Amino acid sequence: MVRLTRDVIDYQALTESVRDPxxxxxxLFLGTVxxxxxxxxxxxxxxxxxxxxxxxxxxEIEAELGRRWPVxxxxxxxxxxxxxxxxxxxxxxVSCPHRAEAFEACRFAIDTLKELVPIxxxxxxxxxxxEWVHQSVQPNPEQKQSxxxxxx
Amino acid sequence: xxxxxxxxxxxxDLAGSDALxxxxxxxxxVAQLLAELRQRVPALAGLLSRSAVAVNxxxxxxxxxxxxxxEVAIIPPVSGG
Numbered sequence: 001m002v003r004l005t006r007d008v009i010d011y012q013a014l015t016e017s018v019r020d021p022x023x024x025x026x027x028l029f030l031g032t033v034x035x036x037x038x039x040x041x042x043x044x045x046x047x048x049x050x051x052x053x054x055x056x057x058x059x060e061i062e063a064e065l066g067r068r069w070p071v072x073x074x075x076x077x078x079x080x081x082x083x084x085x086x087x088x089x090x091x092x093x094v095s096c097p098h099r100a101e102a103f104e105a106c107r108f109a110i111d112t113l114k115e116l117v118p119i120x121x122x123x124x125x126x127x128x129x130x131e132w133v134h135q136s137v138q139p140n141p142e143q144k145q146s147x148x149x150x151x152x
Numbered sequence: 153x154x155x156x157x158x159x160x161x162x163x164x165d166l167a168g169s170d171a172l173x174x175x176x177x178x179x180x181x182v183a184q185l186l187a188e189l190r191q192r193v194p195a196l197a198g199l200l201s202r203s204a205v206a207v208n209x210x211x212x213x214x215x216x217x218x219x220x221x222x223e224v225a226i227i228p229p230v231s232g233g
Contacts, residue, residue: 031233047232050160050225053209054232078232090233110233118206118225119232120161132162133231134199 002058002076004049009077009088020072023095027106031090033083042123046130047080047089050118054078057117061109069105071096076109078119089121153178153220157189163203163228166195176218182207183214185224196226203228 001017015028033045058076065071075093083089092109096102113119124130157172164170174188182205190197204227205212211227218224 048161049232050158050206050227053206053225053227056209114230114233116211116230117232118160118227118230120228121231122161132165132228134162134202134229135231 001074002055002062004051004054004078004080006079006081009079009091011088011091011093014075014077014091014093018073018075018093018095020095023072023097023102025097025099025102026093026095027099027102029090029092029106029110030088031110033085033087033089035085037123040123041126042085043126044085044124045083045089046122046124047078047083048120048122049078049080054117054119058113061112061117064112065094065105065109068108069096069101071101071105074105074109076113078113078117080119153180153218155185155218155220155222155224157185158223158225160225161228163196163199163226166199167193180218181214182212182216182218185218186214189226199228200226 011030015026018026035042062074062076065074072095078090092106094102094106096105120132122130122132153176155174155176157174159167159170176185186200190200206225206227207216207222
């Protein structure tokens with residue numbers, strides 16, 4: 001299950017949604033709004049997405065998890081809109097038979113989401129100024145394909 | 153052909169619009185679209201050099217040929233999570 005939402009992420013319900021009788025492990029990752037990035041203080045973040053593409057890329061991540069690990073269920077949710085310090089911006093819940101694969105799959109999901117899914121955050125400072133975060137360098141699509149072909 | 157190019161986040165702020173109509177010759181590529189955008193909106197040039205292009209909701213290489221029915225978007229470096 002993948003979803004973009006403007007509502008508070010109910011990570012307890014999300015965790016329940018991936019429970020499975022064949023699984024002995026659930027890994028849950030929560031991304032939360034951090035107050036300090038270096039010396040910069042953030043009072044709130046604004047998140048926006050290119051929604052149809054973001055949902056497609058998130059669904060591709062879900063499918064990739066199923067190819068690489070014995071994942072039973074996946075829940076991948078990202079929040080959009082204005083979030084205060086401490087709020088949950090993203091949640092990944094993965095159930096697997098054993099913990100090693102659950103941790104690995106969960107980490108792959110959040111790492112790949114942060115690298116490829118078209119979602120952006122704007123950091124808003126106490127003085128009323130805001131700045132979109134565009135730090136990473138976009139992967140070359142061909143390079144991306146060869147990377148996924150040989151497995152990361 | 154005229155394509156609508158969608159802009160997000162910092163790209164939208166720099167261009168002052170969330171979409172631009174761009175005229176391109178038939179058979180134009182993603183690289184030609186970027187060149188046209190750089191010329192038309194010089195303020196975007198710096199961010200464009202670090203951005204990807206999405207065609208129909210997938211990342212597109214520079215040599216991909218565009219068609220009039222494509223949905224095209226500029227994807228500045230992402231920062232979700």
